[in-house]
Amino acid sequence: MSLDYCIALCTATVVAATPLVFAGLGELVAERAGVLNLGVEGMMLSGALAAFVASVTGGGLLLGFLAGALAGLVMSLLFGLLTLRLGTNQVATGLALTLFGGGLSACLGRGYAGLPGKALPPLQLPLLSDLPVLGPLLFRYDAAVYGSLLLVAGVSWVLFRTRLGLVLRAVGESPQVADALGHPVTALRWGAVAFGGMLAGLGGAYLSTAVTPMWAEGISAGRGWIALALVVFAIWKPWRVLFGAWLFGGMTVLQLHAQALGIAVPGEFLSMLPYLATILVLVLICRNPRLLRLNQPAALGRVFQRER
C-alpha cells in the first residue's frame, strides 16, 4: 500500500466522520441537559434536504449550511414544544420526529433527487496545504471540517470550564434540585435542544454538500442513530465523540475500499461492519457500570415540569 493511498484513506475517514461529529456533539449537549432526542436522524435528513435545495437553487454553499441549520432548528423546536412545554414522553416524541423528518424530506425532496449538487471545495492554505505528506493529510479539508473541530473544543470548554456549562450539567443531573436552587431549568433545556437541532442540521448539510453532493431519499442511512450511539460511546464527553466518529468513519471507508478491491466477502456483510462495530463498542462500554453512572446525566429522558 502506498503512502498516497494511506493518506487518501485517512482524509476520506475524516470526511465520513464529520456529519457524525456535528450531530453527535449537538445530541451530547441536549443529553447533558437531560433531554434525550431520538429525532437526530429526522433532523439530519431535514438539514440535508434544506442545504441541498438552498445551494443548488442559487443560494450558494454558505446559505446552504445556514438553511440546513435552520431546518434542524425548526425540527428541534417542534420537539421542544412537545416534550418541554407539553410534557410528552421524550423517547416516543423523538422516534416520531425521526419518522416525520424522513417522510417530510422524502416528500419535499422528490423533485431534487438525481440533480447534480454543489460540492464544498477544500481550502487552499498558503504554505501549509503544500507541505509534503502533512499538507494533504491535515491542511486540505473543507472549512466545515475545521469548523467541526473548533466546535468540539468550544463545547468541551463551555461544558467543563464555564458557569453556563456547570448549570447545564446540573440540570441534566437533577432538574428538581437545579430548580430549587433557582436555575432556569426549562429555558436551559430549550437552549440545549435548539443547539442540538442546529448541529444535527449542519451534519445533514455536510452530507448533501460534501460527503455525497446530491440529494437522495434517506441519504443519512442511519447516521443519526450512529450519532446517538456515539454519545453513549463517548460517555458524554465531547472529545470522545470526535474519536468515536473517526472510528466509525474509518470502518465505513475501509469497507468501501474492501468492496472495491473485490475481497471475496459479500458486500452486504461488509456494509454491516460499521454498525456491528458500534454495537460491540457499546457492549464493551456497558461492562463498566461505574464509568457510566458517573458520567451519564442522571435525569436523562425524564420529563420535568415545575409545580405551580
Next chain:
Amino acid sequence: MSGAGIPRLRLAGISRRYGDIQANDGIDLTIMPGQVHALLGENGSGKSTLSRIICGITRPDAGGIEWDGRAVSFANAAAARELGIGMVFQHFALFESLTVAENIQLALPRAAGGGALTQRIEEVSRRYGLPLDPRQQVATLSAGERQRVEIVRCLLGAPRLLVLDEPTSVLSPAAIQSLFETLRQLAGEGVSILFISHKLDEVRALCGHATVLRAGRVTGEADPRTTSSAELLRMMLGEDPATCLLTPREPGAAVFELRGFSLPADDPFGTSLRDIDLRLHAGEILGLAGISGNGQRELVAALSGERRGGSGSLRIVGEECAQLPVAARRALGFALVPEERLGRGAVPAMSLADNTLLTGARHGLAKAGFVDSAATRERARGIIERWGVRGGGPTALAAQLSGGNLQKFIVGREVGLSPRVLVVAQPTWGVDAGAAQQIRQRLLDLRDAGGGVLVISEDLDELFQVSDRIAVINHGRISAAQPAAATSLQGLGELMSAGTFTRG
C-alpha cells in the same frame, strides 16, 4: 432574645392545598433574629410543605409573608435566597456527579469557580467546624459529609434565616452534637434558625421556642425546655401516646435457620457474609443490632432470595432454600419489609392498590392469572383504614405518600399476609413517634399470633422494646443471640463497634 424588636420572618394565615389534602391550613409563625425555633409535628403534618413555602419553592394558596417587617412574596427559590433564606433539605439537594465546590458554586448567584471559591469554602468550613474537601465528588461522601456540604453552601450565601428540614435523621450521634454546636454558634451571630423535626429530645436540647403542627394546623406554641415531653407529644398527636407490651411467650419450632452460611459480596462497596449461625423461632422476635453497612443489606438479600447461592445451609420453615427464587420463598410463608421504601418496598409510580397486588397476587388477589381488581382495591382500602395511612385512598401513588405513611402501608401489607417469617429492616426510620409505636405493636401482634419476626435496626431502644432475643451483626458476622433481658446496652455497643468478634 425573642420578644422585642421586629421579627425576622412572620407568616400569617399560610394555606396550601394539594388535591384533596389540605397540607397547610392557616398557619401563623413568627421567628425573631437569633432565635432557634423548632417546627414540631408528625409526618404528614405539613412541616415540609411549610418549609418549601418559606424557601420560595412552593407558593401558598393564601396568606402573607413578612420579612424584617416588610410584606414579601417569592417568585422562586432564588428570590428567597436573595433575601437571606437558606435551606438544608431533608433529602439532600446535591448533584451526585459534581464535586463539592461545583455544588456550592451552583447555589451562589454569579459566583466564579476555581481557587477563590475553594478558599472561601475552606474558610467557612474551618470557622464553623465543618471539615470538607472541596475537590471531592459528592457521590463518594457519607451522609454526614453531604449535610456539611449543604450547610456550608447555605453559609456562603450569608443567610439570615437557616431552615433545616429533619437534619439529624441520617446523622450519627457524634455528628448531631457537632451540628448543634454549629447551629448555636450561628444563632449567637444573629442568624435565625428554623429547626424542623419530630424528635423531642433534640428539640429540647437545641431550641428555645417551638411551634407544633398537626394535620396542617398550628396546635400549640411552647418553650420546649420547660414543657414536658408528654405535653408536646399530646400537641403533636392529639392524644396520649400508646405504649406496647412484650408478654413472655414460649417460642415454637424454627422458622428459619442459617448454619455456617457465607456469601461473598457482589459489589465492591458491599460486605461479605461470613460463617453465620442464626435461628428464628415461631412466636419470637429476634432483634439484629448493628451499624448499617455491616452486612444487613446482604443478609436481607440472601434471606429474601434476591441473591441466591452462598455456602452453608439456609432453611426456611425446614426447607433448604439457598437456591430457591424469591417467589418460592414467599410461597413458603416468607415476607419482607425492606429498608428502601420507594423502589424496593413499593413501586413509586404505582397506586397503593397495585402495590398491594405485588405481594398479594398469590394470596387471593389473582385467580388463574387474572387480577381481581375489586378485591385488590378492597384490600388496599382495608390496610389504609386499619393502619391510619394518610395521604389518599387506594388510587394514590406510592410516591405521593410521606415516608412514615408509606412505611405504615408497606408493613401493613406484609403483616396482612400472615407470614410465618417476616423480615423487617429499619422499620421505623424517619417514621414519627406515633406511627413507630403502632408499627412495633403490629409486629408484636404477629409474634403473638405465632409468626417469627427478624427486626434489623440501628435503634437499640427499639430493639429492647420488641425483641425476645438480640444478636449483633458486625463486619458480616453475627454474634450468638442472647435473651434481651440478659443483654445490656453497653454490651451491645461494644459488640457493634468491635473490630471483629469471636462467636460465642
